Amino acid sequence: MNKLILGRYFPGDSCLHRLDPRSKLLAGISFIFILFLGNNWMTYALLWIFTFFVIYISQVKLRVYVRGVRPLIWLILFTVFLQILFTAGGTIYFEWGLITISQFGLVNGGYIFCRFVMIIFISTVITLTTKPIDLTDGLNSLMRPLRFFKIPVDEISLMLSISLRFIPNLLDETQKVMDAQRARGTEFGKGSLFQQMKTLVPIFLPLFVSSLNRAEEMADVMEVRGYDSRAARSSFRKLKWQLSDTMAIIVMILLTIGLYLLRSNS
């Protein structure tokens, strides 16, 4: 569990850490979209320069980001190879039945690899430099217009922040239940798939029951402290949009324009 980099926060004090979560989220989402504008080596070079620049100013070591890609590397390679093997076009180097290795296939495979890695790098930058609570605040504030469509935005973000807050508790509890079952002779990760699945039941059931109890007690606590989903609430945290946030958005716009200019019209 501890190897997962995606979704973890690294305390720090870079200018990215100090950005408003809203601008980071907006920039991150727009980056994923403009990634698809790239269609030649010039545009990809620009995107890579931007990505490495962002990684550099996040003051987190590149090693950490590479570790973030590692769990997904097989998925990425699988997609890249499918792309290489089944795309025809341009000069064909090898052909055998359906399988074709062609110039276009290789180029496309390369692009897809770049896209995947850059998406992971940029989203890791966001989660590494933003506290989970700020992330939920940012999401809440960005989803605000959805209230117009009768979507319960505040409830969703409250649920999100409570879930985030309980992750360490549930991990602890899972460990405890597993140890308790081990002490009674359960062996995890042994035997056939079916047997392995059966050993999970004595973990899931107690966890599920205790989550229900937790939820019930939590609901009591919230009620006692006056939580009423129908009533208007004030908010303790205030997000502050600063000059640097506007700058971040301007950088994204410049990047988009740059990509448009370098994009080959085909």
Added chain:
Amino acid sequence: MENGNKPIISIQDVSFKYEGQETFALENVSFSISKGEWVAIVGHNGSGKSTLAKILNGLQFPTSGIVTVGDIQLSKETIWDIRKTVGMVFQNPDNQFVGATVQDDVAFGLENHGVLNEEMKERVLHALERVHMANFLDQEPHHLSGGQKQRVAIAGIIALRPKVIILDEATSMLDPLGREEVLNTVRELNSEQGLTVISITHDLEEAAKADRIIVMNKGHVFKDGTPDDIFELEEELISLGLDTPFPIKMASSLRKNGFTLPKKSLTDAELLDELWTLHFGK
């Protein structure tokens, strides 16, 4: 602590039955509590004490009977007002931490009441200072000890400025040090600000320090009186499945062995005094 005022909490002939159960969890319970009092409610498991706590702030409604808090009578319309007057601290330190950090948790109740941002910051800081947790503003719950989490829970309650605080076995999952920390905090609030405390507890040493003890048995009030009155009933308490505090046990073993201890001592210090006098009286 008696000041002749109208009682802050009074319940009259309250009965309560959980849905689908044959027997009443509470039956014809009546008592009243005056402002500034520290009342301990004791009883073995299933005696109805936790149900009683839930009825006192409207988490459960009595099947029959009247609950009055201050001037307000408990009903579906008034629960939110009652909850402003009566705060409650629960047993499990982990499950009552709503916020992502200490200050968010304390602010949660204030947010619910629509308190404005500036005032909220002030009240959060003030409440955390009261429980000596002001240095932990941005800490996350999994970095705090059980006692610290309970103190944050208390801060979350006192930020709302209630008149009554109910401790529903709030110290039962804590180690002795954490328990002492939490009780000292509440004691300070009780003596300095006249906060009324209703403490539901298994811990008889804790109950012995209350102004008054209510003993519950099978959904009834078995006995209501000062700690001196209650622990007078040694044998009866033991037959109810309860225990007596250590000084009382000690004194009664001494008496059995022929020592004459005239007074009932409830605390270690009192017992020590008694033994001291006895020794000099020889």
